[in-house]
Amino acid sequence: MTATRDIPSGTAPAACRYKVPFVRPDLPAFDDVEPVFRRVFASGILTKGPELARLEAAARRLTGADDVVAVSSCTVGLALGLAALRHMQGDPSRREVILPSFTFLAGPGAVTWAGFEPVFVEVDAATWTISPADVAAAITPHTAAILACHTFGNPCDLAGLTRLAAEADVPLMVDAAHALGSLAGGRQVGGEGFAQVFSMSPTKLAVAGEGGLVATSSASFAALLRELREYGNDGAYGCTLPGLNGRLPELSAALGHASLERLPEACRRRQAAAEAYLDVLRGASGIGFQTIAPGGTTSWKDFSITIDPPLFGVDRDAIRRHLALRGIDSRAYYSPPCHRMAGFERYHLHGPTLPVTDSLSARSLSLPMGAHVTPDVARMVANEVLDTRR
Numbered sequence: 001m002t003a004t005r006d007i008p009s010g011t012a013p014a015a016c017r018y019k020v021p022f023v024r025p026d027l028p029a030f031d032d033v034e035p036v037f038r039r040v041f042a043s044g045i046l047t048k049g050p051e052l053a054r055l056e057a058a059a060r061r062l063t064g065a066d067d068v069v070a071v072s073s074c075t076v077g078l079a080l081g082l083a084a085l086r087h088m089q090g091d092p093s094r095r096e097v098i099l100p101s102f103t104f105l106a107g108p109g110a111v112t113w114a115g116f117e118p119v120f121v122e123v124d125a126a127t128w129t130i131s132p133a134d135v136a137a138a139i140t141p142h143t144a145a146i147l148a149c150h151t152f153g154n155p156c157d158l159a160g161l162t163r164l165a166a167e168a169d170v171p172l173m174v175d176a177a178h179a180l181g182s183l184a185g186g187r188q189v190g191g192e193g194f195a196q197v198f199s200m201s202p203t204k205l206a207v208a209g210e211g212g213l214v215a216t217s218s219a220s221f222a223a224l225l226r227e228l229r230e231y232g233n234d235g236a237y238g239c240t241l242p243g244l245n246g247r248l249p250e251l252s253a254a255l256g257h258a259s260l261e262r263l264p265e266a267c268r269r270r271q272a273a274a275e276a277y278l279d280v281l282r283g284a285s286g287i288g289f290q291t292i293a294p295g296g297t298t299s300w301k302d303f304s305i306t307i308d309p310p311l312f313g314v315d316r317d318a319i320r321r322h323l324a325l326r327g328i329d330s331r332a333y334y335s336p337p338c339h340r341m342a343g344f345e346r347y348h349l350h351g352p353t354l355p356v357t358d359s360l361s362a363r364s365l366s367l368p369m370g371a372h373v374t375p376d377v378a379r380m381v382a383n384e385v386l387d388t389r390r
């Protein structure tokens with residue numbers, strides 16, 4: 001397949017047939033951002049300037065959230081957001097944050113950085129997002145927050161979780177790292193719940209280099225977050241809650257803004273690639289897919305499948321080896337799941353078994369996705385997955 005031969009990869013063995021990196025950033029054309037970069041250089045304002053304000057305003061319009069605070073990464077947004085929440089609650093007995101174990105370690109990492117304890121619960125076997133029933137069972141008087149996740153771009157059950165959060169009087173936060181381009185009820189997610197935190201790192205649909213966006217319905221939370229990303233400085237060189245340098249530089253904000261403007265294009269491209277993957281893989285015995293929740297639209301931040309070895313004939317890791325030999329990069333995301341990581345397992349010593357999480361962790365496989373994955377590339381990769389059995 002000549003279309004893929006010229007895709008450079010730093011990791012592909014020299015002699016292999018294809019060179020398909022796992023991801024390639026979906027960037028605007030340089031000519032489109034050059035004038036803005038020149039403007040930033042000419043102004044000499046490299047941080048806390050007009051580009052930051054422009055990005056925050058665009059993200060507010062996109063998400064419909066009351067406010068959006070841009071920060072240096074999604075991880076920093078989650079950590080500072082949870083620290084702000086802890087301060088606002090002011091109740092040391094509320095020390096637990098409920099979240100899925102089948103997620104990226106930045107989630108529980110932020111929970112512990114903010115001084116909370118992670119409480120890991122199960123995900124739904126079909127959607128791979130946090131199960132509201134398991135959240136309900138885990139809520140106690142010690143619960144400070146629910147931290148759901150739009151895993152791989154698939155919107156979590158926002159309606160169910162919002163209801164649950166209201167009934168339990170517990171704020172709903174969402175790790176929305178994968179969710180620029182994810183829709184609920186036809187509109188970009190972000191306005192629901194207490195706060196949702198997006199990532200603009202290079203693997204995402206809109207890229208700032210590094211960057212995060214905290215969308216929130218709470219004005220006091222947004223105000224505190226703006227202090228926390230500024231060391232905790234209250235503006236008069238006083239400090240009630242210590243923070244960090246969590247600022248997003250102007251050049252990143254400018255790139256992020258240009259990238260947000262072409263989000264619909266990135267969504268269309270990933271949708272076309274996902275459809276091509278599905279065309280080839282749907283119907284193959286032993287391959288499963290993430291079910292997109294009714295009323296939801298995934299960003300396809302990742303295209304992930306599950307492998308059932310007895311039915312498919314080989315296991316996930318054999319497929320990964322087969323692809324790697326052909327220069328096709330893949331990921332076994334969330335393997336191990338967070339509750340089995342040395343840094344977090346002590347929080348789960350008395351936790352429930354998480355069979356769906358363990359099973360997804362052992363069987364799921366994420367295939368290349370991003371600016372370089374045209375429908376032709378996706379079909380070729382999918383056929384190589386099927387060829388593993390030969």
Ligand SMILES: Cc1ncc(COP(=O)(O)O)c(C=O)c1O
Binds near residue numbers: 074075175199
């Ligand atoms: C689910 C999830 N949460 C959080 C993050 C952290 O995002 P960032 O790299 O912007 O800190 C990631 C990173 O990809 C992620 O996948």
